[in-house]
Each structure stands twice: as structure tokens, then as C-alpha cells.
Amino acid sequence: xxxxRDGSKPGVQERSFxxxxxxxxxxxxxxRDAASQVIxxxxxxxxxxxxxxxxxxxxAHSKAEFARRMNIARSEAxxxxxxxxxxxxxxxxxxxxxxxxxxxxNELVCILVTIVxxxxxxx
Numbered sequence: 001x002x003x004x005r006d007g008s009k010p011g012v013q014e015r016s017f018x019x020x021x022x023x024x025x026x027x028x029x030x031x032r033d034a035a036s037q038v039i040x041x042x043x044x045x046x047x048x049x050x051x052x053x054x055x056x057x058x059x060a061h062s063k064a065e066f067a068r069r070m071n072i073a074r075s076e077a078x079x080x081x082x083x084x085x086x087x088x089x090x091x092x093x094x095x096x097x098x099x100x101x102x103x104x105x106n107e108l109v110c111i112l113v114t115i116v117x118x119x120x121x122x123x
Contacts, residue, residue, distance in 0.1 A: 013051065022101055023044065023101070026093070030093065042079075043083035043087070047080045049076040057069035067116055074112035
């Protein structure tokens, strides 16, 4: 994992932003056929929505609103993971090219699940 300039690990906001950039690069790599373009639109939407919802959660006016936004981000991360698996299994892109992106999607899901549980007091 890449570290910040101060030696710390990047937070969920930074990771989700970097993830969104990687998803957009992946979308550009997909072919222009109809099936690929349907998936490209879906993964572009869900992959960039993770970070957008995390950003919105940071400006939440209540703990409940924070938890709701983070839960939406979690849902979008799960959906993005689904699209990545579909791209890999369908052969639209080589599986090896998607491994690190899938790993980051899994890690984002785990981080967001933990944040949602803690914010709801379910720890």
C-alpha cells in the first residue's frame, strides 16, 4: 500500500478517490461493443459514487446521516466489486489486470462495513 508523505496510510477518502481514478482508466480500456459499454457505464457510476458518498458523509449534520451516507458508499463498493468480477469472468479484460482493483474493492468494502457498524454503535 502506498503511504502518505508523512508516512501514514491513506484514509478512506484518499483511497476511494484513487480507486475512482483507476475505475475510470479501466472504463477507457473496455471495448466499444454494446455489452462492454453497458458495463462501462454501470461501473463508472458505482466506482465513482463510493468516494462521492464518503465526501458527503464528511459534511453530515448528524450521526444518522453520516451512517446512511457511509452505508450508501458501502453498497456502491459492493456493486463495483460485482462489475469487476463480471468483467473478469466474461473475458472483457484479462483477470490479471483486474486483480489489484478487485483487492482494493474488497478492502474498501471491509473498511466501510467497519465504519458503518461503528457509526451505528453495533461494535
